[in-house]
Amino acid sequence: xxxxxxxxxxxxxxxxxPHRAFPMAAESGxxxxxxxxxxxxxxxxxxxxxxxxxxLDAGATISILVAQPGDIRHLLCSISRRxxxxxxxxxHFYLIEQxxxxxxxxxxxxxxxxxxxxxxxxxxxxxxxxFGNSLLQERTEAYVAALGRELxxxxxxxxxxxxxxxxxxxxxxxxxxxxxxxxHSWAPSxxxxxxxxxxxRLRAHYGQRYDHRTNLGDWDYQMRIKPTGxxxxxxxxxxxxxxxxxxxxxxxxxxxxPNRTHGSYVEGVMKKGKDKGIKKEIRGYWIDIVNSPYVSxxxxxxxxHDEFAEGLFEVQNKGTGTEQNRHHCVEVAVYNMLAFLxxxxxxxxxxxxxxxxxxxxxxxxxxDLTNTQAAESDGAAxxxxxxxxxxxxxxxxxxxxxxxxxxxxxxxFENVKVFPMKxxxxxxxxxxxxxxLFDVVSLSAGAAHHLGNDDFNSILKPNAAVVVEAAKFxxxxxxxxxxxxxxxxxDMAEARGLxxxxxxxxxxxxxxxxxxQA
Numbered sequence: 001x002x003x004x005x006x007x008x009x010x011x012x013x014x015x016x017x018p019h020r021a022f023p024m025a026a027e028s029g030x031x032x033x034x035x036x037x038x039x040x041x042x043x044x045x046x047x048x049x050x051x052x053x054x055x056l057d058a059g060a061t062i063s064i065l066v067a068q069p070g071d072i073r074h075l076l077c078s079i080s081r082r083x084x085x086x087x088x089x090x091x092h093f094y095l096i097e098q099x100x101x102x103x104x105x106x107x108x109x110x111x112x113x114x115x116x117x118x119x120x121x122x123x124x125x126x127x128x129x130x131f132g133n134s135l136l137q138e139r140t141e142a143y144v145a146a147l148g149r150e151l152x153x154x155x156x157x158x159x160x161x162x163x164x165x166x167x168x169x170x171x172x173x174x175x176x177x178x179x180x181x182x183x184h185s186w187a188p189s190x191x192x193x194x195x196x197x198x199x200x201r202l203r204a205h206y207g208q209r210y211d212h213r214t215n216l217g218d219w220d221y222q223m224r225i226k227p228t229g230x231x232x233x234x235x236x237x238x239x240x241x242x243x244x245x246x247x248x249x250x251x252x253x254x255x256x257x258p259n260r261t262h263g264s265y266v267e268g269v270m271k272k273g274k275d276k277g278i279k280k281e282i283r284g285y286w287i288d289i290v291n292s293p294y295v296s297x298x299x300x301x302x303x304x305h306d307e308f309a310e311g312l313f314e315v316q317n318k319g320t321g322t323e324q325n326r327h328h329c330v331e332v333a334v335y336n337m338l339a340f341l342x343x344x345x346x347x348x349x350x351x352x353x354x355x356x357x358x359x360x361x362x363x364x365x366x367x368d369l370t371n372t373q374a375a376e377s378d379g380a381a382x383x384x385x386x387x388x389x390x391x392x393x394x395x396x397x398x399x400x401x402x403x404x405x406x407x408x409x410x411x412x413f414e415n416v417k418v419f420p421m422k423x424x425x426x427x428x429x430x431x432x433x434x435x436x437l438f439d440v441v442s443l444s445a446g447a448a449h450h451l452g453n454d455d456f457n458s459i460l461k462p463n464a465a466v467v468v469e470a471a472k473f474x475x476x477x478x479x480x481x482x483x484x485x486x487x488x489x490x491d492m493a494e495a496r497g498l499x500x501x502x503x504x505x506x507x508x509x510x511x512x513x514x515x516x517q518a
Contacts, residue, residue, distance in 0.1 A: 029205040029290035034070035036293040039510040040300040041073035047465040061090040067447035080340040090415035101264035104182040124337035132293035134245030141257040148186040194258035197285035217242040234328040298329030305349035425450035445469040451492040
């Protein structure tokens with residue numbers, strides 16, 4: 001088959017497409033490729049004590065398989081909190097995806113998260129913009145292209161900012177070539193009319209109801225999102241994203257450049273023209289247009305280490321019929337990113353110093369350039385009053401903090417390796433090198449069917465834990481379909497001899513948790 005670059009949005013009309021794990025996934029708007037998940041970020045290391053033998057030796061290597069997650073939320077969450085568990089030595093993540101473009105995006109997001117030259121606040125916002133927006137600021141477009149060029153060096157020569165973290169040895173050379181092609185495709189000189197491509201997806205999804213798409217988005221919100229309790233997703237934000245593809249906006253910025261990382265190739269059979277019947281890969285906008293990126297990072301957060309964190313989910317006017325969340329999912333997503341990045345760099349959990357101010361925990365962070373003027377004014381005021389400023393105000397203070405920060409980063413990533421892999425879980429079952437390897441396996445909804453494979457347990461350690469994404473946040477499913485999906489997961493797990501041990505014990509969990517009895 002051949003690859004075909006389509007500059008216009010007739011992607012849906014040109015070829016017959018495969019379907020995803022859920023019934024009628026393409027027509028439902030879920031698309032072919034996932035760039036975000038259907039569950040919140042999870043610290044997979046919290047499963048390790050129950051996943052390995054009770055006499056876990058200090059310094060043991062923990063191997064975690066993350067199958068088709070759509071993004072790197074589980075990696076960031078787990079890595080940021082690894083220092084809370086000193087018994088864990090080497091930490092190996094095996095990150096497997098089918099489309100090479102999704103793997104490339106994982107590397108991009110990981111490089112953004114570890115771009116230590118950027119202040120935490122700016123990096124958090126930049127990460128979310130590249131992650132969830134189909135349209136970017138012009139400067140973000142240039143930044144993504146620049147990182148793409150750096151990642152070419154990683155793929156070709158094993159050099160770059162991620163060389164100590166990412167190990168590409170499990171990726172075939174032809175797939176590395178595809179990675180390089182993907183990185184090059186992020187250059188601003190490459191045409192990608194994301195607005196036109198997305199509009200064609202919307203028209204194919206809504207059909208004759210296209211002109212009523214805002215009302216249909218509201219219906220999905222009221223019928224499928226609100227009943228989950230995730231009212232922190234504001235209906236205005238959700239409907240805005242459904243119509244524009246822009247999920248995260250900060251200030252008065254202009255988002256008018258295409259996010260080329262949202263483009264990917266899909267193989268299908270040409271339906272018309274001189275190439276009718278021939279297999280081709282068409283580059284287009286094949287991602288989800290109904291399930292928002294807010295679920296991955298914007299509907300839940302850790303509250304045990306921050307007395308003000310629960311305030312992010314405060315509901316005002318309870319019982320009046322005019323209930324309203326004080327905060328929304330974008331603020332929760334920013335808070336989560338600040339928490340991940342802060343703990344990676346300081347070794348301490350992030351906490352707000354002032355209620356309802358998600359950035360207040362950065363008050364003493366000298367690396368946050370937005371605080372520089374405040375630091376100087378605080379220093380002047382403190383000097384006038386004969387006191388001391390809380391923020392580091394001198395160059396020596398900032399240099400000292402930078403050294404401490406650097407040591408923390410080194411300690412956090414010490415013996416951490418990420419192994420990207422292209423393919424499916426079924427491909428691992430036949431390879432001896434993966435037999436009995438994994439302490440924890442995380443399956444997204446798109447990879448959940450692998451639990452039904454009779455050989456699935458071959459890759460598990462004797463006391464391994466398995467987490468499977470539930471259908472709680474799947475907008476395109478009705479209650480009966482959700483229940484059927486959940487029932488299938490339980491049946492497959494039971495057939496594998498796995499015992500359900502959900503951590504939260506919630507009636508409608510976002511993830512099912514199982515363990516294997518040795």
